[in-house]
Amino acid sequence: MSELSNSSAPTAWIAGVGASAGLGAALARRFAHEGYTVILTGRTTSRVDTIAAEIRAQGGHAVTAAADVTNEAQIAQIAAQVREQGTLRSAIFNAGNAVRAPTLELETAQFEQAWRTNVLGGFVFARAALPLLLDAPDATTAPTGAGSLIFTGATASLRGRPPFAAFASAKAGLRSLSQSLAREFSPRGVHVAHVVIDGGIDGERLRSAAPQRVSDAGPDGLLHIDAIAESYWQLHRQNRSAWTQEIDLRPWREPF
Template identity: 70%
Template sequence: MNLPSVSSKPVAWIAGVGASAGLGAAVARRFAKEGFAVALTGRTASRVEALADEIRAAGGDAYAFPGDVADETSIKRIAARVSEIGALHAAVFNAASGIRAPSLDLTAVQFEDALRVNVIGGFVFGQAALRALLDNGRDAEASHGLGTLLFTGATAALRGRPPFAAFAAAKAALRSLSQSFAREFGPRGIHVAHVVIDGGIDGERLRQGAPQRVEQAGADGLLLPDAIAETYWQLHMQHRSAWTQEADLRPYRESF
């Protein structure tokens, strides 16, 4: 892909982009709507490129950078390409991986894969994003600071239960990582926040993988991707005098 010279537009980098009817895509569209150039990263090149085409067709600026979020070399390469677009103002880690299985049926390989994507991926992406945010030339004393780093969490980050042992361990570790980043880089002007998604997301993954759950949830029983994306945008826009480190989102009908 031919990249433009450095843009005057702020850049948002979203990792964990898949289907158009998914959270990563909704976040990308929300930031593009506000005039951001959006850099899109996901494992499936065809899906990442299709979303970039969709956003451009709607009048936005979007760039497809497919790759493995847990591969440090790949993320460093993508980060360098993101920097060619312009100054990074927001980064969102939305990648996730986990297997549903009884604990005694889980293999070490499956457990490790959940950790690799959720935790190692969150670390290498977060590290690359933090470096870019520190270098983007903005004033840390500005109302929104140097920029925003957001992590998509889950109910499993707060409590483990079967059959999600691997997913829960990985998401709990990601939550702890976000807290460490927030405590280290908040005072330097970077807003780091973790968002607990407490419920099913009404997207392609759930509708294709567990249609019975969609039916059981009924009207207003699932989180809408666009509604979640709106919260991500509002987190980015928070004044530095009142930053949120963790938010939890759930349908009004969801018990907790």
């Protein structure tokens, strides 16, 4: 773990940080802007290091912790280091594996990997983060509770269709996990929320893989990463008397 933090600041741990023009990075920037020390977990060390450097250049505090979210030992080690950074106030699971293939061409290994990244990874991350959130000294008395545990979902969380059988089943599993955790830990002061991203995200992944879709979408036809990040921040700051368990975000032109 590369360390540069302010131990007196609240912290936010974000798993699923990749490209600078991606949602994970936007979430990190948003929380850092509010004075949080952000812990960035992603699969590629060079990418999380780049984003951390960008945050530091803007005066923020960032810590990098590259890992595979499905690796229990790696995530447990990071959790121990997160505890040293200060009081964890938000844990965000943004990892995903959008496997795309017709069902008869879908390999068992691909199906399993989608489940491992989205569902098992979400469970491993949540199990590591929850004790840190529950340790907040004002877990049951603060207006916003102990903090937030937020999961990134997708259209596929609610509706399965080809060629996304693996992705849809995995995202549906993650949604169910978030509901189970909300019912168990909300009474203990942790705000567990699931965000359905219902539309294309205007980021590096879509611009590289489907530039024509970006062009066809038109003005504000895709979700802006900073606008999504703002919604996560507002979820995190909700008063505990009116918590949202699930929210869906979509561009104004997106059919649903």
